[in-house]
């Protein structure tokens with residue numbers, strides 16, 4: 001394992017503004033999907049969560065957002081245990097996520113799709129309207145704001161999902177394969193947008209992504225999973241050259 005202690009050190013030093021798992025295991029019947037993983041992301045950081053199919057990335061993101069309880073270990077927000085709380089609790093605490101499937105209201109306008117999230121989180125109409133306009137600008141969705149969400153281009157659909165996650169300016173944002181199905185150029189644009197979201201909101205971001213150009217463009221650090229275990233944590237340029245990571249992730253020998 002490469003530099004895994006960096007994660008534990010980070011979770012200690014940034015406990016006042018971090019989201020972390022501590023020694024988390026998640027079992028589904030006889031299958032151990034996550035095996036004693038300690039991961040930490042700080043405010044303002046973009047952490048890439050990578051690994052081969054079935055490595056446990058989505059399960060870990062589910063755990064960091066309250067959608068999956070750990071079988072053992074803890075989830076910590078700013079050093080405080082939040083394991084076992086509901087997804088709504090996590091959302092109210094400023095932890096937002098996107099889903100692989102989008103989950104949009106396809107007959108509603110792009111603007112209304114974003115607004116319902118702010119309203120559901122308790123913001124009044126006036127305040128929500130201001131937040132929605134900011135999110136539309138941040139995600140580059142102004143030109144399609146009045147269109148039905150089901151009628152916009154695929155890349156804009158993905159951006160709506162991110163806009164809904166960031167509209168109330170979360171402390172932490174978890175993105176599950178946001179660039180899936182995009183062209184190289186679209187990936188490049190999305191990577192810039194995600195970096196802009198981090199700069200504008202100052203949130204910590206965990207991004208699951210198979211597209212390595214997106215990962216190398218924006219991630220300050222990588223956490224590599226393999227078969228539910230932490231394989232490596234550290235600098236992307238170092239890890240993506242490491243034979244251990246290339247062998248596990250890229251199938252190279």
Ligand SMILES: Nc1ncnc2c1ncn2[C@@H]1O[C@H](COP(=O)(O)OP(=O)(O)OP(=O)(O)O)[C@@H](O)[C@H]1O
Pocket residue numbers: 028031033051052053054055056057058059060
């Ligand atoms: N609810 C569940 N019940 C049973 N097994 C599950 C459940 N969710 C995930 N798994 C299993 O846990 C393992 C990890 O799955 P997970 O989806 O987290 O991997 P992943 O790294 O996100 O994969 P991918 O890159 O293909 O999305 C897999 O073997 C998967 O089949």
